[in-house]
Amino acid sequence: MESAICVLVSQFKIYAGSDGSSDTLSRDEFCRLITSELPAFVKNASDPAAINQLMSSLDKNNDGELNFMEFWQLIGHLASKQGGFSQ
Structure with a gap:
């Protein structure tokens, strides 16, 4: 699980950092992340x-x-759905 968390954080920073700020995802960065990674x-x-x-x-x-x-709210929702935890 530790490696999964590290991957999520590093991928967020990579996509967020494409416009210079690795703290937030712009609309374009979010779109690229979703279409490429999810x-x-x-x-x-x-x-x-x-x-x-x-x-x-x-x-x-x-x-x-x-x-x-x-962003983490999306990851939690997707993980719950994938695991069959959400209705």
Whole structure:
């Protein structure tokens, strides 16, 4: 599990850092991350409107970016769904 956490954190920073700040994902960075890393886990991952809607639902402070904790909510949801824990 430790290695899985390290991968999630490093991938977040790689994608977030493409515009210079590794602390948040912009809309474009989030789109690239989803389409490259999670296409089988995110429904309609190739649909920009679906990605925009997903990002808006995760962006709790409405700043147009996702910090790691906002992003982590998606990871938790996907892991729960994959494990059969969500209804």
